[in-house]
Amino acid sequence: MPIINEFAYVKPATVAQALKWLARYKKPAILAGGTDLLNSLKDGSIKPDAVIDIKGLDTLHKISFAGKRLYVGALVTFSELIEAEAVRRLFPVLAETARTIGSPGIRNRATMVGNICSAVPCLDSGPLLLAYDAVVTTVGRGGKREIPIVKWFRGPKKTSLKSGEIVSGVIIPLPEGKHAGCFIKLGRYAGEDLAQASVLAMALEGNRFRVAFGSVAPVPFRAKGIEKLLNGKQLDARLFAEAKKLVAAAIAPITDLRATKEYRAHMCRVMLERSLKAALGRLAGGGPAYGERLL
Amino acid sequence: MADYKFIGQPVLRVDGEAKISGAAQFVDDLEFGPNLLYAAIVESTRAHARIDGIDTAKAAAVPGVVKIVSGRDFPFKFGLYMHDRFVFAQDRVRFVGEQVAAVIAREPAAALRAAGLVKVRYSDLPLVLNTEDALRSGAPLIHPGLGEYEHVPWFFPRAGTNIAHFRKIRKGDVDKGFAEADLVFAETYTVPRYAHCAIEPHGAIGLFDHAGRLTVWTASQSPFTQRHLFSEALAPLGLSHHNVRVITPFVGGGFGGKAGVSMEILAAALATSVKGCPVKILWSRAQEFYNTYQRQGVKATVKLGVKKDGTITALEETLHWDAGAYVEYGANVVNAAGLSATGPYRIANVKIDSVCVYTNLPPGGPYRGFGYSEFIFGLESHMNEAAKKLGIDAVAFRRKNAIRPGDTLAYGAAMNPSGLVECIDRVAAEIEWDKKSKSVDPDKAIGKGFALFWKAPAMPPNAASTVFLKFNEDGSLNILASAMEIGQGYQTVMAQIAAEILTVPPAKIRVETPDTDRNPYEWQTVASHITWGCGKAVERAAIDAREQIFDLIVRALGKEREALYLEAEQVKSRREPGWALPLKDFVIAGIVQPDGTYRGGPIVGRGMFMPEFASASSDPETGQGGHPNVHYTVGASGAIIEIDKQTGKIKVLKAVLAVDVGKALNPDLLKGQVTGGFLQGLATVLYEDMRFDDKGRLLNANFSDYKIPTAMDIPQEVVPIFIETPQPDGPFGARGMGEHTMIPAAPIIANAVEDALGVRITSMPISAEKIIEALSGNRQ
C-alpha cells in the first residue's frame, strides 16, 4: 500500500528550526521512530502537509541520569532504553516494560515519547510512567513546559500537547529508598500483541506501594484506592483478596475484538496479585527475574 | 526393505541456496519494465446489495489513470467446480470486499487514489450472515439463479434455496444402529472461519500482447487450473487455451489459499483491456484476509450410538457449512468432508448430511485439511465423550473402533493398506498415556489429549500429473513438472525419486517452477497428492528414460539388455564387470559407431499418472457406488498440556503425531510438515479466528488482531513418528501427508482441556478467555 497523500519532508537541525517549521505548516506531523506514523500515513488517517523529522535534533537523543532523575530524550528508542546502563541498574522495570513492546525490529525504531504521544488506551509506557510520577517536558515558541504524567493523558489519543509544541523528553524520578517494580501485560499469546490489560506494581521500602493499570480505561491510571489500602501494611492473603475486590471499581474495561470486559477484569485481579508479589520478591532481592513471563 | 541411496535419506533441499540467499524470485520480484501498469480494485462496502450505478467521472480525472472497468466490461462467470462467480460483480454484490470495478493507472498511488473516488450506488438487500438464517424457509436468496449454474455432476445444488450442494452418505441402517446401542448421545460443535495467512500476499501480472496472447504471472498452487479457468472465462473474447500462458515463480506459502483462482482472474481480465501493457495487481494484507478464500465455518451435530463394550453402532452427522457468497471451490470442501466425516473408524451404520450453504460472507474455499480439520474437532471431541460416558479408556476405545485395511468405507469402497493401530500404540507410548500427570503448582492443571485423523486427497477422479525429464550434456538433469514448490520441498523429493532410478544425485537435478507453455500438465498442487501423484509421474519418467538408455545401449553396442543396470551415473552390465559407460558420454550426443555415424540422441523421459480406478459417480441419495477417494493417509496424535487455572492460558508441553506415510521419502522434510502444520493447527484452536460484525464486515483483517503464532508461541516439544505401510500405487510406496499434521490439533487440545479441568468446550477457538468463562460457569 503506497502512501497516497503527498507531503513535504523536512529535517530540522535545531529545535528552533523545528519550531519554526512546525508553525509554518498547516498540518505538520512529527516523525521520530515512525512506527505509528507510517501506518497512519498509509491508511490515510492523517494527511499532513509536512512531515518534520526530528531525528536531527541531537539534544533530544539523550538518555542520562543525574540528580536522581532519569532523563529520556524524545529520540531514545526502546532498544536504547533496554541497553542503557542506568536503566539496567536503577530502573530494571523500565527495561522489563520496554521488552514487551512490539519486537526488536520495532523497538529499534520506536521511542517512548512517541508511545506516549500516541496516547492510545493500550499504550504500554503509561502505567510505568504513572507509577514513577514521571514528568513530560515540552518545548514550544512560548517556552518550555513540564507536565506531570498524570495530567498528560486526556483521553484516547488525546494529550496535553499544544499545537506548535514538541515533546523533548520524559523525566523519571528515582523514588526515595529502595524500590522494585513488575510490569505484566496481557496478550492473546506470548508473541507481540497489543495489551488487553496491563498492570505495573511497584513496591517501595517501608511497605509503600504504587499500582497503575493500562488498557482498562480510556487512559492509563494510578489505582489510588488500592494503593491506600496496601500502604503501610504487610501483604498477606487477606489483603490480596481485599485489594482484588477494589479492582472492579478502579477499572472501566470494555468488550472489544481483543477481549471481553469480564476477562479483562478477571485478569486485572490475577495480574495485580502476581505483579505485587513479584515486586515484593524483587525488593527483597529475590522474586522472578526481570523479563520472566508471569502469565 | 530395499537399500536406497537417495530415498529416505537426508538430502539438501534443491531450492535451498536460492531461498537462503534471497535469490528465489516471487511474483512481486519479477520486473516488467517501464510500461507496467498497476490496478486498484473498487470493493463492495455492502454485504448484500443491488448495484444501482457506478460513477467514475472523478476517478477518471486523476492524473495517470489509464482505464476504469467494471462488471459490464466483463460479464463472464468462472469457477472450478461450480460457475457461480463473476469476474466483477454484475447486478448485485454478495459480500463486503467483492470486486465491483478496477482502476488501472501508471502508478500504484494514482490507481489507489482514483479507486477511492469511484462512487458506487447501492440498494441494500436483506443480509444472511449465518447458516441458520440461510436455511430458514423464506430466507433471502443469495443466488436466485442457482438452478441454472453449471457445475460438476457430483454436486447437488437445490434451486430456490441457499443450498449450493448437499452431500448425502447413507450406509447400513442408522435407526437400527441406534436401537442396538446402549448409549446414544448428541452434541453440536462449532468452528469459525480461519485465514491461511501465507506471508506472501496474492499477486498477479497479466499481459495481453498485440499478437493476442495472454500471459499471466501468478503466485499460484494451480497454474494449469488457472490457465483453464482463464481460458474458459475469457473465451468470449476469443481466447483459447493455446494462447493463454501461466507462469508461476516461487510461491511464498499457499496452504490452499493459492489453489484454484481467486484474485488472479482480475489480472487476466484487466490485461485484455490494456493491450500491450503488463498490468500488476497485488493484494494488500487486508485484502488477503477478506477477498481470498477463507476456511469455511461449520456447525456440526454429531450423534453417536455405542454399546457398553465400546463398539460404535451408528453415527449420524449433520454438517452445515458457512460457505460464503460463492462456492465455486468451497463446495468441494463440503463434498470431501461429507464423504469422510466418519473419521478413521469402522462404523456399520452411517448417515451424513454435509450441506454447503451460501451466506453473505467472503467466499469459503480450500485450506490445508480441506474440511477434515473442521469436522474432526467435533467428531474427536465426541469420541472422547463417548469413551468417558462408557467408562472406557479413550485410547482403548479408539483402538477398538479404528478402521483397518479392507474395511468398508462409508461410501462403499474398501479401505487402503494403512497402519492406524500402530500409530495409536506409538503415540500412546510416547505421551505415556497410561500415566496420569499432576502439576506440583496448585494453580496449574496438566491434561492429556488424544485424537485420530485421516484425510484423502480431494480431487476429481481424472486429476493427472505429467512430467518430462531431460538430460543435459554433463549428465545432469532437468525435471519439468507443473507441481508447485510452495515450501513443502516437493522439488527435492522429485529429484530424489529421479535420482534413485537414474543414479544421478539430487544436487545435479534441477526442478524448475512451472510455465504452462513449457512444462507438462499438472492438475493442482493441493490435496497432499503431489508426492504420490506427481512423484509417480517422475518415477515413470525416470524409468522411461532408463529404458531408452538401455534400448540405446543394446542397439548401439549390442549388450545384453537384461544384464544392464545403472550405478553412480554410469551404465553397467552384470555380464561384464569391467565395463561402464558414463551417462554424460551419450545422453545428449548419442553413441558413435565404427563408421562415424551416431545412434541415439538427447534422452527425454516422459511420465504420466492418473488414478484410473477413481470415480465420482454414485447414488446421490446414498453416496454409494463410486470410488471418489483414491486412498487415505491415517494417523494418531496426542498432547500433554498445562493450563494455568487463574488465567486460562495453555502451554503445550509435548505434542506427538504419528502418520502412516507409506514410505518416508525424505524424513527431514516430513518432520518440517509436522512442526509447521501442527503449529498452524494449534493456532486455530488457541487464538485465531475471523470476526465479523452484523453488517458482514471483517473486523480483524490484519496481523494485529488476527494473531498467527510467533517464535515465542511454539510447543515445548513436537515429536513426529512415521509409520510405513506401503501405498501400492505410490512412488516407493509413499503417500502424502502435508495437510494431515494440521488436522488433529484442535481435538487433542479440546480433549486435553477436558482431561485437565473436566470442562468440555464445544466451540473453537479454545481461548484462555473461554476457559476462564467455562471454569467460572462450573463454579456457579
Next chain:
Amino acid sequence: MNQRIEFVLNSEKRSVEPRANQTLLEMLRDTLGVKSPKCGCDRGDCGSCTVMIDGRAVRSCLVLAVEVDGHEVKTLEGLMPGGKFSALQKSFLAHNSFQCGFCTPGVIVAVSELLEKNPHPDRNEIKEALSGNLCRCTGYTPIIEAVVAHAGREE
C-alpha cells in the same frame, strides 16, 4: 516532492532521489531493484521487510526512504561476505530452516543483528529476537535449531 539523499547500501555509496512519501522498502525494491526484503503486510507486523540501518534491524516498510540519508543500510545481500554464503546461511541450509522462503531474508537479517550483539544467545533470546518475524511454514523450530547450532550451543 523528491529529495536527493546519499547513503551506503550494502557497502556501496548510493545517491537517489526518492519521493518524500516513498518508503525505504519501496525504494529498495522498486527504485534500486534489491528484492530480498519482501512486503508481507506493509504495516510492521510480519518482519519480511527487515533490513539493517546502522546495524539495527528495522522494518523497511515503516521507514521513509528519505530518512536513510547519511546512514548505512544493509539487506541480506550485504550480509554475504564476498558474495558467499555466511556461516549462518549455511546453518539455515543444513537445518531446513525455511520452507517457502518468503520470510527467510528478513529472518536472517533479524538473527544477524542478534548474533552481532550476543554471539551465544540461549533459546529464549533467539525466540525473542525472532518474535517479530512471522513464518507460517516451519513452525520456527528449525530456525531456532539453526541459530543454536550456529552459536555453538548444542544442548
